[in-house]
Amino acid sequence: MSNLKHIIETKFTEKFSEMPSVIVRAPGRVNLIGEHTDYNDGFVMPMAIDRSMWIGLRPRNDQKVKIYSIDFDVWAEFSLDALEKDTGFQEYLKGMAWALQEAGHQLGGWEGVMTGDVPRGSGLSSSAALELATARAFYEVSSFDWNPKEMALLGQKCENQWVGANTGIMDQLISATGQKGYALKIDCRSLDLEPVTLPQGTAIVVMDTMTRHAHTDSGYNERRAQCEEAARHFGVKALRDVSREQFNAHKHELSDLVMRRARHVISEDVRTHKAAEAMRAGDAALLGQLMNGSHDSLRDDFEVTNDALNTMVDIARKQSGCYGARMTGGGFGGCAVALVESDAAESFAKAVSHDYFKATGLEPQLYVCEATEGASTVS
Numbered sequence: 001m002s003n004l005k006h007i008i009e010t011k012f013t014e015k016f017s018e019m020p021s022v023i024v025r026a027p028g029r030v031n032l033i034g035e036h037t038d039y040n041d042g043f044v045m046p047m048a049i050d051r052s053m054w055i056g057l058r059p060r061n062d063q064k065v066k067i068y069s070i071d072f073d074v075w076a077e078f079s080l081d082a083l084e085k086d087t088g089f090q091e092y093l094k095g096m097a098w099a100l101q102e103a104g105h106q107l108g109g110w111e112g113v114m115t116g117d118v119p120r121g122s123g124l125s126s127s128a129a130l131e132l133a134t135a136r137a138f139y140e141v142s143s144f145d146w147n148p149k150e151m152a153l154l155g156q157k158c159e160n161q162w163v164g165a166n167t168g169i170m171d172q173l174i175s176a177t178g179q180k181g182y183a184l185k186i187d188c189r190s191l192d193l194e195p196v197t198l199p200q201g202t203a204i205v206v207m208d209t210m211t212r213h214a215h216t217d218s219g220y221n222e223r224r225a226q227c228e229e230a231a232r233h234f235g236v237k238a239l240r241d242v243s244r245e246q247f248n249a250h251k252h253e254l255s256d257l258v259m260r261r262a263r264h265v266i267s268e269d270v271r272t273h274k275a276a277e278a279m280r281a282g283d284a285a286l287l288g289q290l291m292n293g294s295h296d297s298l299r300d301d302f303e304v305t306n307d308a309l310n311t312m313v314d315i316a317r318k319q320s321g322c323y324g325a326r327m328t329g330g331g332f333g334g335c336a337v338a339l340v341e342s343d344a345a346e347s348f349a350k351a352v353s354h355d356y357f358k359a360t361g362l363e364p365q366l367y368v369c370e371a372t373e374g375a376s377t378v379s
């Protein structure tokens with residue numbers, strides 16, 4: 001963390017001949033359980049991780065935003081009174097500015113530099129991190145209040161309507177509201193949050209398969225459409241409103257494909273509630289089993305895993321000290337997550353890296369993650 005702060009300060013000084021007046025950051029996330037449930041108004045349990053997007057900035061007297069991306073080694077510039085869609089990383093900043101303006105907030109211009117250590121496209125929500133860091137940057141140079149849930153909803157609006165990825169609320173909400181030391185069980189309808197802690201003596205290891213997805217891929221939207229079809233069949237707003245009993249009584253009325261999609265979502269909500277109970281009771285074994293069940297359902301019923309994710313999860317589950325493992329995020333590539341004994345975390349990471357490389361020829365990245373706070377001002 002302090003390393004990225006140092007990089008921001010150094011680059012800012014190089015570009016603007018003084019220190020930034022303010023530095024903001026917003027985290028990526030790993031979802032422990034509750035996958036593909038957020039857009040079904042269901043339950044999720046992400047935690048904000050110690051990998052973030054950082055922006056160092058100073059205000060400008062005009063309506064311009066000018067930013068240098070350290071990672072892409074490129075400048076971008078846009079005017080707040082003439083926002084137009086284009087392509088490139090700056091669309092997340094522009095889209096966030098647009099969403100804030102649409103909500104009635106008067107924005108000030110600013111200039112700065114940005115960098116981050118959330119790997120892009122890996123399922124750890126680098127885009128939500130960038131959206132929330134941008135919101136925080138505008139907050140620092142404008143005069144609106146910081147309401148984390150509102151900022152998350154505007155981040156989602158940016159993602160859906162400006163960037164064009166039809167994602168749910170989970171990623172932006174955890175990047176905005178994350179709490180140090182806690183995962184959050186989130187009701188994606190009411191947006192109520194419940195902080196929950198990991199069982200004593202356990203750690204979370206994120207395992208990047210090094211295969212990638214894009215949200216604009218048709219797979220995600222297709223799953224959403226199938227879930228909506230199932231909800232329509234049951235005459236409810238979202239699959240969250242269908243109980244297991246109702247589902248079992250009527251599932252034969254659905255096509256096999258739509259039935260399996262709905263079965264994943266409905267069973268995943270149940271697993272997420274049970275996972276929160278397991279965490280409250282400090283029951284690592286049960287939490288691990290539920291994570292395993294989640295992955296199997298995502299693999300067999302929802303069909304959003306790929307070979308790399310399945311291989312990674314199989315290898316992780318074979319290691320001693322591993323309670324459970326599953327894919328995390330949207331799927332079709334990206335990261336898996338494991339719950340392991342803290343004392344075994346380092347040796348677990350080594351063994352999984354070794355075995356995964358042997359099986360796939362890909363060099364994975366493994367990180368032991370800490371739960372951190374949501375979007376904030378660093379200095």
Ligand code: GLA
Nearest residue numbers: 035036167168169170329330
């Ligand atoms: C992506 C989306 C989220 C959520 C997950 C799947 O990360 O951005 O809104 O739908 O996939 O749980």
